[in-house]
Amino acid sequence: MIDSLISTDLAALAIEDRQRVPAFDAVLPQPRDKVRWPIKRWLAQAAPVAAPIVAVVAGAGVLAALDIHTFQESPQLAVVIVIAIVAMLHALGGRARAKPGKPVADVIAAVLITGSAAVFFLAVWHRHHATTCPFFDEGGVFFGPCTDHDAFTSPGFVAIVWAIVLIVARVLASRVRVDVARWGVAAKIVAVAVLLTWVSVNQFDDSWIGVAGFHAYKPPPNAALLTLHRAMARMFDWPHIGVELSPSQWDALAAGLAMLGFAATIAVACVRERARASRWLTFLEHPAVTPLAVVVATAALVYASAGDDPDITGRRAAIACVAAIIAYGGMLLRRRRREALS
Protein backbone atom coordinates (compact mmCIF):
# COMPACT_ATOMS: atom_id res chain seq x y z
CA MET A 1 0.00 0.00 0.00
CA ILE A 2 2.79 2.37 0.93
CA ASP A 3 4.60 1.63 -2.33
CA SER A 4 1.53 2.33 -4.44
CA LEU A 5 0.96 5.55 -2.52
CA ILE A 6 4.54 6.61 -3.23
CA SER A 7 4.06 5.83 -6.94
CA THR A 8 0.79 7.80 -7.00
CA ASP A 9 2.36 10.77 -5.26
CA LEU A 10 5.39 10.79 -7.58
CA ALA A 11 3.09 10.61 -10.60
CA ALA A 12 1.11 13.56 -9.22
CA LEU A 13 4.36 15.43 -8.73
CA ALA A 14 5.37 14.72 -12.33
CA ILE A 15 2.02 16.11 -13.55
CA GLU A 16 2.43 19.18 -11.35
CA ASP A 17 5.91 19.72 -12.77
CA ARG A 18 4.55 19.72 -16.30
CA GLN A 19 1.77 22.15 -15.37
CA ARG A 20 4.12 24.60 -13.70
CA VAL A 21 6.74 24.96 -16.39
CA PRO A 22 6.95 28.54 -17.64
CA ALA A 23 6.99 29.48 -21.31
CA PHE A 24 10.20 28.61 -23.09
CA ASP A 25 11.13 32.23 -23.84
CA ALA A 26 10.82 33.08 -20.15
CA VAL A 27 13.62 30.72 -19.14
CA LEU A 28 16.11 31.69 -21.83
CA PRO A 29 18.93 34.02 -20.79
CA GLN A 30 18.06 37.37 -22.29
CA PRO A 31 20.49 38.57 -24.98
CA ARG A 32 22.40 41.73 -24.23
CA ASP A 33 21.49 44.94 -25.95
CA LYS A 34 23.22 45.45 -29.23
CA VAL A 35 26.52 47.27 -28.81
CA ARG A 36 26.04 50.71 -30.28
CA TRP A 37 29.67 51.66 -30.18
CA PRO A 38 32.06 48.93 -31.44
CA ILE A 39 34.91 50.78 -29.74
CA LYS A 40 33.38 49.85 -26.38
CA ARG A 41 33.58 46.15 -27.20
CA TRP A 42 37.16 46.58 -28.36
CA LEU A 43 38.00 48.43 -25.16
CA ALA A 44 36.32 45.75 -23.06
CA GLN A 45 38.58 43.13 -24.61
CA ALA A 46 41.77 45.18 -24.62
CA ALA A 47 41.46 46.81 -21.20
CA PRO A 48 42.09 43.67 -19.09
CA VAL A 49 45.34 43.11 -20.99
CA ALA A 50 46.39 46.72 -21.38
CA ALA A 51 45.67 47.85 -17.82
CA PRO A 52 48.28 45.64 -16.06
CA ILE A 53 50.84 46.42 -18.77
CA VAL A 54 50.31 50.15 -18.40
CA ALA A 55 50.37 49.81 -14.60
CA VAL A 56 53.65 47.90 -14.56
CA VAL A 57 55.41 50.01 -17.19
CA ALA A 58 54.16 53.28 -15.72
CA GLY A 59 54.97 52.16 -12.17
CA ALA A 60 58.48 51.13 -13.13
CA GLY A 61 58.99 54.30 -15.16
CA VAL A 62 57.77 56.62 -12.41
CA LEU A 63 59.90 54.94 -9.79
CA ALA A 64 62.96 55.04 -12.04
CA ALA A 65 62.30 58.70 -12.87
CA LEU A 66 62.13 59.49 -9.18
CA ASP A 67 65.78 58.43 -9.08
CA ILE A 68 65.32 56.40 -5.93
CA HIS A 69 68.49 54.52 -5.21
CA THR A 70 66.73 51.33 -4.13
CA PHE A 71 64.68 51.06 -7.29
CA GLN A 72 67.73 51.62 -9.41
CA GLU A 73 69.45 48.75 -7.68
CA SER A 74 66.41 46.50 -7.55
CA PRO A 75 63.96 47.44 -10.31
CA GLN A 76 61.94 44.31 -9.60
CA LEU A 77 60.55 46.10 -6.55
CA ALA A 78 58.48 48.29 -8.88
CA VAL A 79 56.79 45.14 -10.22
CA VAL A 80 56.36 43.89 -6.65
CA ILE A 81 54.50 47.08 -5.74
CA VAL A 82 52.16 46.70 -8.71
CA ILE A 83 51.44 43.04 -7.88
CA ALA A 84 50.81 43.87 -4.24
CA ILE A 85 48.39 46.66 -5.16
CA VAL A 86 46.52 44.48 -7.67
CA ALA A 87 46.28 41.60 -5.17
CA MET A 88 45.03 43.91 -2.42
CA LEU A 89 42.42 45.51 -4.68
CA HIS A 90 41.13 42.05 -5.61
CA ALA A 91 41.06 41.06 -1.95
CA LEU A 92 39.05 44.17 -1.07
CA GLY A 93 36.51 43.58 -3.84
CA GLY A 94 36.52 39.85 -3.27
CA ARG A 95 32.82 39.01 -3.37
CA ALA A 96 32.14 40.18 -6.89
CA ARG A 97 31.51 37.50 -9.47
CA ALA A 98 34.40 36.93 -11.82
CA LYS A 99 34.28 36.53 -15.55
CA PRO A 100 36.11 33.37 -16.64
CA GLY A 101 39.57 34.09 -17.99
CA LYS A 102 41.40 32.48 -20.89
CA PRO A 103 43.67 29.72 -19.54
CA VAL A 104 45.06 29.07 -23.05
CA ALA A 105 46.32 32.65 -23.25
CA ASP A 106 47.95 32.30 -19.82
CA VAL A 107 49.69 29.07 -20.75
CA ILE A 108 50.93 30.51 -24.07
CA ALA A 109 52.13 33.66 -22.28
CA ALA A 110 54.00 31.59 -19.69
CA VAL A 111 55.72 29.53 -22.39
CA LEU A 112 56.62 32.59 -24.47
CA ILE A 113 57.93 34.70 -21.57
CA THR A 114 59.96 31.76 -20.25
CA GLY A 115 61.39 31.10 -23.69
CA SER A 116 62.15 34.79 -24.27
CA ALA A 117 63.85 35.13 -20.89
CA ALA A 118 65.95 32.03 -21.52
CA VAL A 119 66.96 33.15 -25.03
CA PHE A 120 67.93 36.70 -24.04
CA PHE A 121 69.60 35.52 -20.83
CA LEU A 122 71.73 33.06 -22.79
CA ALA A 123 72.42 35.65 -25.50
CA VAL A 124 73.74 38.13 -22.96
CA TRP A 125 75.60 35.44 -21.09
CA HIS A 126 77.15 34.28 -24.34
CA ARG A 127 78.17 37.81 -25.27
CA HIS A 128 79.79 38.41 -21.91
CA HIS A 129 81.35 35.08 -21.19
CA ALA A 130 81.82 33.28 -24.45
CA THR A 131 82.94 36.05 -26.75
CA THR A 132 86.08 38.06 -26.92
CA CYS A 133 86.31 41.11 -29.14
CA PRO A 134 89.42 43.03 -30.07
CA PHE A 135 89.49 46.73 -29.09
CA PHE A 136 92.08 49.37 -29.68
CA ASP A 137 92.97 52.68 -28.05
CA GLU A 138 96.05 54.79 -27.62
CA GLY A 139 97.84 51.86 -26.03
CA GLY A 140 97.14 49.55 -28.97
CA VAL A 141 94.92 46.52 -29.43
CA PHE A 142 93.51 44.63 -26.47
CA PHE A 143 90.82 42.00 -26.03
CA GLY A 144 87.70 42.01 -23.93
CA PRO A 145 84.08 40.76 -23.90
CA CYS A 146 81.77 42.15 -26.57
CA THR A 147 79.58 44.43 -24.45
CA ASP A 148 78.00 46.61 -27.07
CA HIS A 149 74.39 45.37 -26.65
CA ASP A 150 73.48 45.97 -23.05
CA ALA A 151 69.93 47.05 -23.92
CA PHE A 152 68.76 43.41 -23.90
CA THR A 153 69.07 43.34 -20.14
CA SER A 154 67.43 46.59 -19.12
CA PRO A 155 64.12 46.48 -17.18
CA GLY A 156 62.56 48.58 -19.92
CA PHE A 157 63.43 45.95 -22.51
CA VAL A 158 62.03 43.22 -20.25
CA ALA A 159 58.78 45.16 -19.76
CA ILE A 160 58.40 45.65 -23.52
CA VAL A 161 59.00 41.94 -24.21
CA TRP A 162 56.48 41.05 -21.51
CA ALA A 163 53.86 43.36 -23.02
CA ILE A 164 54.44 41.94 -26.52
CA VAL A 165 54.21 38.40 -25.16
CA LEU A 166 50.84 39.11 -23.50
CA ILE A 167 49.40 40.56 -26.68
CA VAL A 168 50.74 37.75 -28.88
CA ALA A 169 49.40 35.16 -26.41
CA ARG A 170 45.97 36.79 -26.50
CA VAL A 171 45.90 36.68 -30.28
CA LEU A 172 47.12 33.07 -30.46
CA ALA A 173 44.62 32.01 -27.79
CA SER A 174 41.73 33.02 -30.04
CA ARG A 175 42.93 30.45 -32.59
CA VAL A 176 43.82 27.59 -30.24
CA ARG A 177 41.16 25.33 -28.74
CA VAL A 178 42.76 23.21 -26.05
CA ASP A 179 41.35 22.49 -22.62
CA VAL A 180 44.08 23.70 -20.28
CA ALA A 181 41.81 25.14 -17.59
CA ARG A 182 43.67 23.27 -14.84
CA TRP A 183 46.96 24.91 -15.79
CA GLY A 184 45.68 28.50 -15.95
CA VAL A 185 46.53 29.67 -12.44
CA ALA A 186 50.00 28.09 -12.42
CA ALA A 187 50.72 29.56 -15.86
CA LYS A 188 49.82 33.06 -14.67
CA ILE A 189 52.12 32.68 -11.68
CA VAL A 190 54.93 31.36 -13.88
CA ALA A 191 54.61 34.35 -16.25
CA VAL A 192 54.91 36.86 -13.40
CA ALA A 193 57.63 34.85 -11.61
CA VAL A 194 59.75 34.76 -14.77
CA LEU A 195 59.20 38.49 -15.26
CA LEU A 196 60.37 39.21 -11.72
CA THR A 197 63.35 36.87 -11.97
CA TRP A 198 64.41 38.23 -15.33
CA VAL A 199 64.34 41.80 -14.05
CA SER A 200 66.04 40.77 -10.82
CA VAL A 201 69.02 38.90 -12.25
CA ASN A 202 69.73 41.64 -14.77
CA GLN A 203 70.55 44.31 -12.21
CA PHE A 204 74.19 44.80 -11.40
CA ASP A 205 76.14 47.37 -9.42
CA ASP A 206 74.61 50.84 -9.32
CA SER A 207 73.47 51.11 -12.89
CA TRP A 208 70.11 49.70 -13.96
CA ILE A 209 70.30 51.06 -17.48
CA GLY A 210 73.61 49.45 -18.35
CA VAL A 211 72.63 46.25 -16.61
CA ALA A 212 74.81 44.01 -18.71
CA GLY A 213 74.96 42.17 -15.52
CA PHE A 214 77.31 39.30 -15.56
CA HIS A 215 80.65 40.86 -16.16
CA ALA A 216 82.43 43.59 -14.25
CA TYR A 217 84.58 44.43 -17.22
CA LYS A 218 83.70 47.47 -19.36
CA PRO A 219 85.90 48.77 -22.16
CA PRO A 220 87.26 52.25 -21.57
CA PRO A 221 85.11 55.04 -23.05
CA ASN A 222 87.68 55.97 -25.61
CA ALA A 223 88.23 52.40 -26.78
CA ALA A 224 86.73 51.43 -30.11
CA LEU A 225 85.53 48.02 -31.16
CA LEU A 226 87.87 46.76 -33.85
CA THR A 227 85.63 44.07 -35.29
CA LEU A 228 82.18 42.89 -34.42
CA HIS A 229 82.68 39.27 -35.23
CA ARG A 230 83.71 36.84 -32.56
CA ALA A 231 87.44 36.47 -32.26
CA MET A 232 87.75 33.73 -29.67
CA ALA A 233 84.95 31.67 -28.17
CA ARG A 234 85.11 30.22 -24.69
CA MET A 235 81.96 28.19 -24.33
CA PHE A 236 80.53 26.90 -21.05
CA ASP A 237 83.04 28.50 -18.77
CA TRP A 238 81.07 27.56 -15.65
CA PRO A 239 83.60 28.62 -12.98
CA HIS A 240 83.67 32.01 -14.62
CA ILE A 241 79.93 32.47 -14.08
CA GLY A 242 80.11 31.40 -10.47
CA VAL A 243 82.69 34.03 -9.72
CA GLU A 244 80.96 36.85 -11.49
CA LEU A 245 77.35 36.57 -10.32
CA SER A 246 76.82 39.07 -7.54
CA PRO A 247 75.22 37.91 -4.26
CA SER A 248 72.04 39.82 -5.08
CA GLN A 249 71.84 37.99 -8.39
CA TRP A 250 72.19 34.66 -6.60
CA ASP A 251 69.38 35.76 -4.27
CA ALA A 252 67.28 36.67 -7.28
CA LEU A 253 67.92 33.24 -8.83
CA ALA A 254 67.02 31.51 -5.55
CA ALA A 255 63.83 33.58 -5.30
CA GLY A 256 63.03 32.68 -8.91
CA LEU A 257 63.39 28.98 -8.15
CA ALA A 258 61.19 29.38 -5.06
CA MET A 259 58.51 31.17 -7.10
CA LEU A 260 58.58 28.54 -9.84
CA GLY A 261 58.42 25.81 -7.18
CA PHE A 262 55.37 27.53 -5.70
CA ALA A 263 53.77 27.58 -9.16
CA ALA A 264 54.61 23.90 -9.60
CA THR A 265 52.85 22.94 -6.35
CA ILE A 266 49.73 24.79 -7.51
CA ALA A 267 49.91 23.15 -10.93
CA VAL A 268 50.17 19.68 -9.38
CA ALA A 269 47.34 20.40 -6.93
CA CYS A 270 45.09 21.75 -9.71
CA VAL A 271 45.76 18.76 -11.97
CA ARG A 272 45.19 16.23 -9.20
CA GLU A 273 42.07 17.97 -7.89
CA ARG A 274 39.06 15.82 -8.81
CA ALA A 275 36.03 15.33 -6.62
CA ARG A 276 37.59 16.78 -3.48
CA ALA A 277 39.13 20.20 -3.14
CA SER A 278 42.88 20.19 -2.56
CA ARG A 279 43.85 21.13 0.99
CA TRP A 280 46.82 23.13 -0.27
CA LEU A 281 44.63 25.16 -2.61
CA THR A 282 42.00 25.58 0.09
CA PHE A 283 44.69 26.93 2.39
CA LEU A 284 45.93 29.38 -0.24
CA GLU A 285 42.34 30.48 -0.94
CA HIS A 286 41.94 31.55 2.67
CA PRO A 287 41.01 35.25 2.86
CA ALA A 288 43.95 35.96 5.18
CA VAL A 289 46.68 34.64 2.87
CA THR A 290 46.72 37.47 0.32
CA PRO A 291 46.65 40.37 2.82
CA LEU A 292 49.29 38.66 4.97
CA ALA A 293 51.59 38.09 2.00
CA VAL A 294 51.07 41.68 0.85
CA VAL A 295 52.08 42.90 4.31
CA VAL A 296 55.23 40.74 4.22
CA ALA A 297 56.07 41.97 0.71
CA THR A 298 55.56 45.60 1.73
CA ALA A 299 57.64 45.19 4.88
CA ALA A 300 60.47 43.57 2.90
CA LEU A 301 60.23 46.33 0.31
CA VAL A 302 60.40 49.10 2.91
CA TYR A 303 63.20 47.29 4.69
CA ALA A 304 65.06 46.97 1.37
CA SER A 305 64.73 50.71 0.80
CA ALA A 306 66.32 51.38 4.16
CA GLY A 307 69.50 49.43 3.44
CA ASP A 308 72.63 50.86 1.86
CA ASP A 309 74.34 47.58 1.02
CA PRO A 310 73.18 46.42 -2.45
CA ASP A 311 73.58 42.77 -1.49
CA ILE A 312 71.33 43.12 1.55
CA THR A 313 68.87 45.13 -0.54
CA GLY A 314 68.87 42.34 -3.11
CA ARG A 315 68.11 39.73 -0.46
CA ARG A 316 65.21 41.74 0.94
CA ALA A 317 63.97 42.36 -2.58
CA ALA A 318 64.02 38.60 -3.19
CA ILE A 319 61.86 38.06 -0.09
CA ALA A 320 59.49 40.76 -1.34
CA CYS A 321 59.24 39.00 -4.71
CA VAL A 322 58.35 35.63 -3.15
CA ALA A 323 55.78 37.22 -0.83
CA ALA A 324 54.23 39.13 -3.74
CA ILE A 325 53.93 35.92 -5.76
CA ILE A 326 52.21 34.17 -2.85
CA ALA A 327 49.77 37.09 -2.59
CA TYR A 328 49.20 36.91 -6.33
CA GLY A 329 48.64 33.14 -6.19
CA GLY A 330 46.11 33.52 -3.37
CA MET A 331 44.30 36.18 -5.37
CA LEU A 332 44.20 34.01 -8.49
CA LEU A 333 42.89 30.98 -6.60
CA ARG A 334 40.12 32.99 -4.95
CA ARG A 335 39.29 34.42 -8.34
CA ARG A 336 39.20 30.88 -9.78
CA ARG A 337 36.70 29.90 -7.09
CA ARG A 338 34.50 32.87 -7.98
CA GLU A 339 34.75 32.01 -11.67
CA ALA A 340 33.49 28.50 -10.91
CA LEU A 341 30.47 29.97 -9.16
CA SER A 342 29.79 32.68 -11.71
Add this chain to the structure above:
Amino acid sequence: MGNERFRGLLEPVYAGALGFARHVSRSRSDGDDLFQEALIRALAKLDSLRDDAAFKPWLYRIVITVHRNRSRTAFWRRFLQLGDREHAADTPHARGDYRVAEWSPDAAESARRARLALATLPAVQREAIVLFEIEGWQVDELAALHGVSSSAIKSRLARGRARLRAYYEARHQAEPALTGEPS
Protein backbone atom coordinates in the same frame (compact mmCIF):
# COMPACT_ATOMS: atom_id res chain seq x y z
CA MET B 1 24.31 31.47 -34.53
CA GLY B 2 25.28 30.02 -31.16
CA ASN B 3 22.10 31.34 -29.57
CA GLU B 4 19.94 29.77 -32.27
CA ARG B 5 21.68 26.44 -31.85
CA PHE B 6 21.28 26.67 -28.08
CA ARG B 7 17.62 27.54 -28.43
CA GLY B 8 16.99 24.60 -30.70
CA LEU B 9 18.74 22.17 -28.39
CA LEU B 10 17.18 23.50 -25.21
CA GLU B 11 13.54 23.68 -26.22
CA PRO B 12 12.78 19.91 -26.11
CA VAL B 13 14.50 19.36 -22.76
CA TYR B 14 14.07 22.57 -20.78
CA ALA B 15 10.87 21.53 -18.98
CA GLY B 16 12.40 18.38 -17.53
CA ALA B 17 15.68 20.10 -16.68
CA LEU B 18 13.87 22.94 -14.91
CA GLY B 19 11.79 20.49 -12.89
CA PHE B 20 14.93 18.56 -12.02
CA ALA B 21 16.67 21.78 -10.89
CA ARG B 22 13.71 22.64 -8.68
CA HIS B 23 13.63 19.19 -7.10
CA VAL B 24 17.35 18.96 -6.38
CA SER B 25 17.26 22.49 -4.91
CA ARG B 26 14.23 21.61 -2.74
CA SER B 27 12.86 25.08 -3.48
CA ARG B 28 11.22 26.57 -6.52
CA SER B 29 12.99 29.92 -6.37
CA ASP B 30 16.39 28.31 -5.68
CA GLY B 31 15.71 25.86 -8.49
CA ASP B 32 14.90 28.68 -10.92
CA ASP B 33 18.13 30.46 -9.93
CA LEU B 34 20.07 27.22 -10.30
CA PHE B 35 18.56 26.60 -13.73
CA GLN B 36 19.37 30.12 -14.91
CA GLU B 37 22.95 29.77 -13.72
CA ALA B 38 23.25 26.40 -15.45
CA LEU B 39 21.82 27.85 -18.68
CA ILE B 40 24.28 30.75 -18.65
CA ARG B 41 27.15 28.36 -18.10
CA ALA B 42 25.87 25.99 -20.79
CA LEU B 43 25.52 28.87 -23.26
CA ALA B 44 29.07 30.00 -22.53
CA LYS B 45 30.45 26.49 -22.97
CA LEU B 46 28.28 25.45 -25.90
CA ASP B 47 31.27 25.40 -28.25
CA SER B 48 32.77 22.56 -26.22
CA LEU B 49 29.71 20.35 -26.94
CA ARG B 50 30.69 18.37 -30.01
CA ASP B 51 27.68 16.04 -30.30
CA ASP B 52 24.30 17.76 -30.21
CA ALA B 53 22.65 14.43 -29.38
CA ALA B 54 24.44 14.52 -26.04
CA PHE B 55 22.98 17.91 -25.10
CA LYS B 56 20.45 16.56 -22.62
CA PRO B 57 22.86 14.66 -20.32
CA TRP B 58 25.39 17.46 -20.79
CA LEU B 59 22.87 20.06 -19.53
CA TYR B 60 21.78 17.87 -16.61
CA ARG B 61 25.43 17.37 -15.71
CA ILE B 62 25.87 21.15 -15.58
CA VAL B 63 22.77 21.48 -13.39
CA ILE B 64 24.19 18.89 -11.00
CA THR B 65 27.63 20.56 -10.94
CA VAL B 66 26.21 24.02 -10.32
CA HIS B 67 23.95 22.64 -7.61
CA ARG B 68 26.85 20.96 -5.82
CA ASN B 69 28.97 24.12 -6.04
CA ARG B 70 26.11 26.17 -4.63
CA SER B 71 25.50 23.65 -1.86
CA ARG B 72 29.14 23.81 -0.83
CA THR B 73 29.05 27.60 -0.85
CA ALA B 74 25.82 28.13 1.04
CA PHE B 75 26.85 26.50 4.28
CA TRP B 76 23.87 27.90 6.16
CA ARG B 77 21.42 26.23 3.78
CA ARG B 78 22.23 22.87 5.34
CA PHE B 79 20.75 24.08 8.63
CA LEU B 80 18.06 26.51 7.55
CA GLN B 81 15.90 24.58 5.10
CA LEU B 82 13.52 27.38 4.31
CA GLY B 83 13.12 26.01 0.81
CA ASP B 84 10.71 23.21 1.68
CA ARG B 85 8.22 25.52 3.29
CA GLU B 86 8.53 27.99 0.47
CA HIS B 87 8.10 25.26 -2.11
CA ALA B 88 5.14 23.70 -0.37
CA ALA B 89 3.35 27.03 -0.06
CA ASP B 90 3.80 27.87 -3.73
CA THR B 91 1.64 25.21 -5.33
CA PRO B 92 -1.59 25.38 -7.29
CA HIS B 93 -3.22 23.74 -4.29
CA ALA B 94 -2.01 26.44 -1.93
CA ARG B 95 -3.09 29.13 -4.39
CA GLY B 96 -6.49 27.52 -4.87
CA ASP B 97 -5.79 27.23 -8.59
CA TYR B 98 -7.68 24.11 -9.71
CA ARG B 99 -8.54 25.23 -13.21
CA VAL B 100 -5.69 23.24 -14.70
CA ALA B 101 -6.68 20.00 -16.38
CA GLU B 102 -5.77 16.79 -14.52
CA TRP B 103 -5.56 18.78 -11.35
CA SER B 104 -7.52 18.40 -8.12
CA PRO B 105 -7.05 19.06 -4.44
CA ASP B 106 -6.17 15.38 -3.92
CA ALA B 107 -3.52 15.49 -6.66
CA ALA B 108 -2.12 18.67 -5.18
CA GLU B 109 -1.91 17.05 -1.79
CA SER B 110 -0.20 13.99 -3.34
CA ALA B 111 2.35 16.16 -5.10
CA ARG B 112 3.01 18.15 -1.94
CA ARG B 113 3.53 14.93 0.02
CA ALA B 114 5.92 13.58 -2.61
CA ARG B 115 7.87 16.84 -2.64
CA LEU B 116 8.26 16.84 1.12
CA ALA B 117 9.31 13.18 1.02
CA LEU B 118 11.90 13.87 -1.68
CA ALA B 119 13.27 16.74 0.39
CA THR B 120 14.26 14.25 3.08
CA LEU B 121 16.60 12.38 0.74
CA PRO B 122 20.34 13.05 0.43
CA ALA B 123 21.29 14.86 -2.78
CA VAL B 124 22.60 11.86 -4.74
CA GLN B 125 19.54 9.73 -3.92
CA ARG B 126 17.21 12.62 -4.68
CA GLU B 127 18.87 13.16 -8.06
CA ALA B 128 18.53 9.47 -8.89
CA ILE B 129 14.90 9.17 -7.74
CA VAL B 130 13.80 12.35 -9.54
CA LEU B 131 15.43 11.38 -12.81
CA PHE B 132 14.30 7.75 -12.67
CA GLU B 133 10.80 8.04 -11.24
CA ILE B 134 9.70 11.45 -12.52
CA GLU B 135 11.79 12.16 -15.61
CA GLY B 136 11.77 8.55 -16.84
CA TRP B 137 15.51 8.10 -17.33
CA GLN B 138 16.95 4.59 -17.61
CA VAL B 139 19.51 3.17 -15.22
CA ASP B 140 22.29 3.08 -17.82
CA GLU B 141 21.58 6.72 -18.75
CA LEU B 142 21.85 7.68 -15.10
CA ALA B 143 25.08 5.73 -14.78
CA ALA B 144 26.55 7.59 -17.76
CA LEU B 145 25.37 10.93 -16.39
CA HIS B 146 26.98 10.43 -13.01
CA GLY B 147 30.01 8.54 -14.30
CA VAL B 148 29.34 5.53 -12.04
CA SER B 149 28.33 1.91 -12.59
CA SER B 150 24.76 0.75 -13.12
CA SER B 151 24.87 -1.17 -9.85
CA ALA B 152 25.78 2.04 -8.01
CA ILE B 153 22.71 3.74 -9.49
CA LYS B 154 20.50 0.78 -8.56
CA SER B 155 21.89 0.97 -5.06
CA ARG B 156 21.10 4.68 -4.84
CA LEU B 157 17.58 4.08 -6.11
CA ALA B 158 17.03 1.26 -3.61
CA ARG B 159 18.31 3.36 -0.72
CA GLY B 160 16.23 6.32 -1.87
CA ARG B 161 13.07 4.21 -2.10
CA ALA B 162 13.76 2.78 1.35
CA ARG B 163 14.03 6.29 2.77
CA LEU B 164 10.83 7.34 1.03
CA ARG B 165 9.10 4.29 2.43
CA ALA B 166 10.35 5.09 5.92
CA TYR B 167 9.10 8.66 5.56
CA TYR B 168 5.66 7.50 4.44
CA GLU B 169 5.47 4.90 7.21
CA ALA B 170 6.33 7.52 9.78
CA ARG B 171 3.60 9.77 8.40
CA HIS B 172 1.22 6.82 8.39
CA GLN B 173 1.90 6.26 12.08
CA ALA B 174 1.05 9.88 12.80
CA GLU B 175 -1.79 10.11 10.29
CA PRO B 176 -3.49 6.69 9.78
CA ALA B 177 -5.89 8.07 7.18
CA LEU B 178 -2.95 8.55 4.84
CA THR B 179 -3.24 5.11 3.29
CA GLY B 180 -6.84 4.48 4.15
CA GLU B 181 -5.86 1.60 6.46
CA PRO B 182 -5.83 1.36 10.23
CA SER B 183 -2.33 1.56 11.66
